[in-house]
Amino acid sequence: MKVLCIGDIMGEPGRRAVARMVPRLVAKHRIDVVIGNGENVAGGFGITPELAEELFGMGLAAITTGNHAWDKKEILDYFPRERRLLRPANYPEGVPGHGSVVIQTAAGEELGVLQLMGRAYMPALDCPFQVAKRELARMRKRVSAVIVDMHAEATSEKMAMGHYLDGEATAVVGTHTHVQTADEQILPRGTAYLTDIGMTGPLHGVIGIKKDLAIEKFLTGMPRRFEVASGPTVFSAVLLDVDARIGKALSIERIRILD
Structure with a gap:
């Protein structure tokens, strides 16, 4: 099974990049499943039901999502209705939505997707490590292959999660920092790992934000309304080749395309 995981999709430029690149990559690599992080698709902050449907329509x-999952209040009622839109599984019980889902390819193969969020320099949530073990044990009663999106700030926390889940998750791939890392690998027990997939969105910004606004914020320390940058885009993703029967990763390849 070929799985494409797209890094944080930033605003309208990111959505355009997804619309252009996904059909090409699916055809070129014969990709079976496409997953993407959508917490920044609505002007850089949050996601709406309409934009979620747009991304589903793109394949x-x-x-x-992640820490920006709730930025657009209209998404609150949508989360419980749409199982394919995930929020971190380690939010407390009672929070709208779901932290995992099992999806099916056109060929009938099943793949689990689990969303977690780190706690280092992030909002205080339940322990992602304990939740990961519990959720994987539950999911693997149905499926052998599970992809984990670890939405976190600290590189160390992501790496620790990768090793913690080595041999239990098929892949642990990071999101949130918007900067693609170059440490893709297959861990000793067969789990594919990448610290951060990177951002899909404006190339000449500060993690997708207009650079002048970001620089002004750093210079003055004053609050500033951020806006998504424009211009050329970068498409950041990771391509996984997975043995869905045994839940192991066969290969991992970073993708970074400038457009």
Whole structure:
């Protein structure tokens, strides 16, 4: 099974990049499943039901989010209705939505997707490590292959999660920092790992934000309304080749395309 995981999709430029690149990559690599992080698709902050439907229409089988999941209030009622839109599984019980989903390819193969969020320099949530073990044990009663989106700030926390889940998750791939890392690998027990997939969105910005606004914020320390940058885009993703029967990763390849 070929799985394409797209990094944080930033605003309208990111959505345009997804619309252009996904059909090409699916055809070129014979990709079976496409997953993407959509927490920044609505002007850089949050996601709306309409934009979630737009991404599903572009071929995404599941959408993960993170700390910006709730920025657009109209999404609150949508989360419980749409299983394919995930929020971190380690939010407390009672929070709208779901932290995992099992999706099916056109060929009938099943793949689990689990969303977690780190706690280092992030909002205080339940322990992602304990939740990961519990959720994987539950999911693997149905499926052998599970992709984990670890939405976190600290590189160390992501790496620790990768090793913690080595041999239990098929892949642990990071999102949130918007900067693609170059440490893709297959861990000793067969789990594919990448610290951060990177951002899909404006190339000449500060993690997708207009650079002048970001620089002004750093210079003055004053609050500033951020806006998504424009211009050329970068498409950041990771391509996984997965043995869905045994839940192991066969290969991992970073993708970074300038457009």
